Amino acid sequence: MKELAIKKDVDLLIVDSGDLHDGTGLSDGYPPGGVDAHDSNEFLKRIPYDVMAIGNHELYLYENTLDMHQNFAPALKGRYLSSNANITLLDQNNNTINVPVGERFAKFETRKGRKVTAFGVLFDFTGNSKNTTVQKVADMVKESWFLDAIKDEPDVFLLVGHMPVARDNCKPLPLFDSWVHLTSNNHLQGPLVFDAIRAVHPDTPILIFGGHTHIRDCLQLDGRSMSLESGRYMETVGWMSAKLDECEDGTKNITFSRRYLDPNRVTYEYHTGRNNRTFDTPEGKNITQGLLDLAERFGLNFTYGVAPNDYTISQVPYPSNTSLLSLFIEEAAPTALAINNTRSSIPSLMIINSGSQRFDIYKGPFTKNDQLTASPFADAFLYLPEVPLNAALEVLAALNKAGEARRRDLEEEFYARGYVGKRYMEWLEAMDKRHGGAERRAAQNLTLGYVTSDSCPGVGDDTLHAPLSFYDTPDFVASKTPDVADDAPIDLVFVDFIENQLVGILNSVQSEKNFTTADVQPYSPFLATEVLGLYAQAAWN
Structure with missing residues (x-):
């Protein structure tokens, strides 16, 4: 260029x-x-x-x-x-x-x-x-x-x-x-x-x-x-x-x-006026080989298991069998975090922010690279012991259904810390509705992708697509509710990214004990980046 x-x-x-x-x-x-x-x-x-x-x-x-x-x-x-x-x-x-x-x-x-x-x-x-x-x-x-x-x-x-x-x-x-x-x-x-x-x-x-x-x-x-x-x-x-x-x-x-x-290569060849034979340069080939060598050195092709389906973040309803959020919090996290965990026999409720999952999983071999792409944040899992189950469930509800002022405060705080999921999801939803997503997908004459509407004149997208299907997801998701009495004490497990917000909300929904961050303890030696791989090794082989 x-x-x-x-x-x-x-x-x-x-x-x-x-x-x-x-x-x-x-x-x-x-x-x-x-x-x-x-x-x-x-x-x-x-x-x-x-x-x-x-x-x-x-x-x-x-x-x-x-x-x-x-x-x-x-x-x-x-x-x-x-x-x-x-x-x-x-x-x-x-x-x-x-x-x-x-x-x-x-x-x-x-x-x-x-x-x-x-x-x-x-x-x-x-x-x-x-x-x-x-x-x-x-x-x-x-x-x-x-x-x-x-x-x-x-x-x-x-x-x-x-x-x-x-x-x-x-x-x-x-x-x-x-x-x-x-x-x-x-x-x-x-x-x-x-x-x-x-x-x-x-x-x-x-x-x-x-x-x-x-x-x-x-x-x-x-x-x-x-x-x-x-x-x-x-x-x-x-x-x-x-x-x-x-x-x-x-x-x-x-x-x-x-x-x-x-x-993609077709886009690049078209706009540079090259073809498959003339497009590559020695420097480009050298960089490609270097990246392949780096992937080999990092072991990125190591396969944990074979995913039986596609698992997407927002293209299917949550909860569902092919929702990545459902897979992670209802299946993968409970399986992975039970490994070498002395508290695995204690009933627990696990809560994560849905924005912790960043990319879909596709059917087929699930590699180390896929694991780091889908769940890239090295969040630690923490817990508060002896939290009444009903209080833990209220925490989840409060995180997702806070009053307007509280919700705005939470959104602004998470956004200031780098969380952009809400804006991206709003964009996907508007795209699907504005451009007749269901009808365009049914026509099957366009590949799925982004269909952009912006404030500048003319068409912006270089390649025409049918918009991705969109289903709304909660900001926070939880593991399956343990089968214990409503007031039974459980471990409330969460990622460190939401520690301060969760402790504050827990104190707002119950008054039996004033919890502080000093009460928070490490729950597992495994980080969020490792959960899907550990699960795949156990369930997809």
Whole structure:
């Protein structure tokens, strides 16, 4: 594509809006003593990115953030941007210093001489590890370094942000997440970074690339900008074009286009004008072989068992025999967590957040890579002993059916810690309803996939699909209710991600005992990432 751009005498910028950790065996399947994504990132270093931005998944574990700061960011030579994300280190004199993980901004010229000022901004994330900090975007735009960076007018501003472009997880208004701010009296303010730039440069072109909420989306905040969000998990390659040369007076609307590309070889061959014989390059073949070698080294093809069916998160009802949530919490977790567990004979109720399951399982061999893809979060299982069963069941109900104010608080708290399931599920549901999903699937003339509606003109999807079927799922799911008396004491088991919320709700639904986090104990040596594999070994062989 870079070669094609030279032939066409245009500039081509390759950008990435964050999250290089969690969700694939190539990043997460490292052996003991390794660092998540360290090996897989070696291949990303070989791609000629012009700008990359930090994501929240780079900040959950300090060792991952440190690896990005020390080993990954330097390879991008000033183009790995973390405008509002810092890491705490010791300098040569053992003094504590707080520095950006990458760079706060970048200024560079394109091949054709266009001046670019770029930022890489993270939403107001609160789930970061100790010794990392995320500054609120509202505060970042007041910093002297930011104001200095936007003082001189470039030919184009490039905002690459790990945040949605049009709305956030909780608020029904069209927003721009942390680039938008609701005041304490709920008055809507404009997109923060965009507005800060527009206050100084009202007509300079602004190209915005978002992310985080896993959806395909696009909008234009004015006629000289476009904002594009390109899905999740490398399921979409987002394309934006802007004809910057056609508006000589610098105030007229710019002609933009956008496209959501399905990432597969057919798509790539079509858009590069190549065929199966001419598409591959020596570097591409070398990277492919390197990834295969890494998969072999990590043992990602190890097969735990053979899945008898597809198990999906939202394409079938919950509960049901082919629901991944049902499989995980009703079958897999009770089986796996009973292994080497002295408390396995004690009745229990297990609760997880449904967002802990991130990808479907397909019928056939279930490998180590599949396990890490479906359930990538290394959550620990904890428990509270001697909780009355009826109180435990009320906790589940309260988590799922909290009052409006409490539910909003929970949603905002989980969203701030990185949970985006609600927004993605809303998008899937709207897609199925808006585009006549049942009828289009029945016609059987299109493959299943995303059918995008956004705020930009024209059709965005590069390949036409019938929308995926959608069934609503609760935010929290539980194992089967133990066959004991309503007031019988049980172990209330849960993942550490929801510890504080669960303990607080438990105290709100019963008054016999005031539980604290000091009462919480480890339940199993196995992590959530191991549950499906342990179950498959026991049940699918």
